[in-house]
Amino acid sequence: MTFRKYLVLAGVTLFAAIGDTFLARGMKQVGNVSLHGLPDIVFSILNPWVALGIFFLLGFFAAYMMALSWADLTYVLPATSLGYVLLTLIAKFFLHEQVTTMRWLGVVLISAGVGFVTQGPALTRHPSRHNQRDREPEPVGTGAEP
């Protein structure tokens, strides 16, 4: 794992949290969507907050694809879950929501999980039989060092 790769993981985290915040805000303005009006959900992208959320989620997606090209899914997902911690901080300091003790405990658990997974290797090395079938080009960079 290089500094550049940690930056990509940070991008995944930040863009997802910001995008979700905007989406949630926009969908509250759009209001309840019923099963009958399901096709109408497509038009919710016309809401500016939803559109801005989608813009950030595109950035998230590009960073996420980059990360998945050199790290395992079970590494990238927990490693980028700090976004929930970020969402909690946004809720507390920007939206002025009340953050309970339980939520802070949740923040602690997530941070612990992130600590756990980032201690280990980022990529599974498939020693023998999966090599040919699963990977045509041999992935570059071991990702083994922390």
Place this chain on the structure above:
Amino acid sequence: MKHAYTWGAILAVVLASTAGDVLLSRAMKKVGDVGTLWRSAGLLAVAGRILRRPSFLLGIFMMAVSFFSLLFALSWGDVSLVAPASASLTFVANAVAAKIFLHEHVDHRRWIAALLVAGGVVLLAA
């Protein structure tokens, strides 16, 4: 009815996004390190290689299903329930799916991480 819609949509989000993550991860592993490829072949070549992967396109489709399910869920339930519930279930579902379908080495460290994160996300909703 509100609860049935909300939880039905959450289940759809979890299943679709897990399928999407697994497909996208498989596609990107086959493409190889994007950073290295970008420097050697250029951005267009990278994009072309990614877009030619059927598993990438199918993954995108599943992500779109998951996205609209999430919008649907958000329009019925509180974001403080919908987001953590679908996310925490997705973490656990992904750990299982990555082990089965991607043959990732999900050791105890990764199980603990997935469960801690899933548990933490549930607490965020409390």
